[in-house]
Amino acid sequence: MHSQHDVQALSIDDNTVYEAVAALATDGHAAHTADVVHMTGLPEETVRRSLAFLTENGWLKARGGVYALGPHDWEVDYR
Structure with a gap:
């Protein structure tokens, strides 16, 4: 189940990438690979x-090279 996802179980890189996608989503922007590379400073x-x-x-x-948060049962607030 998606409710069993625990961000603490992710690697540091995976968590960093997830956080970048979440931050873009809360700003109403699509998360393209290049945007995530720029935000994280990680290699492409x-x-x-x-x-x-x-x-x-x-x-x-994922949809056509754009990434969004999957289903989850918790809030994301990056303001």
């Missing part, structure tokens, strides 16, 4: 690997 290959992992495991949803 690391970001792509994390985006794929997070998508495959239901943390994120």
Whole structure:
């Protein structure tokens, strides 16, 4: 179940990528790979690997190279 996702179980890179996607989402922006690379300072290959992992495991949803948060039962507030 998605409610069992625990951000503390993610690697540091995966958590960093997830946080960047969440921050973009709360600002109403789409999360493109280049935006996540820019925000995190991580190498593009690391970001792509994390985006794929997070998508495959239901943390994120991907659509045409744009990433959004997957289903979750908690709030995200980055203001």
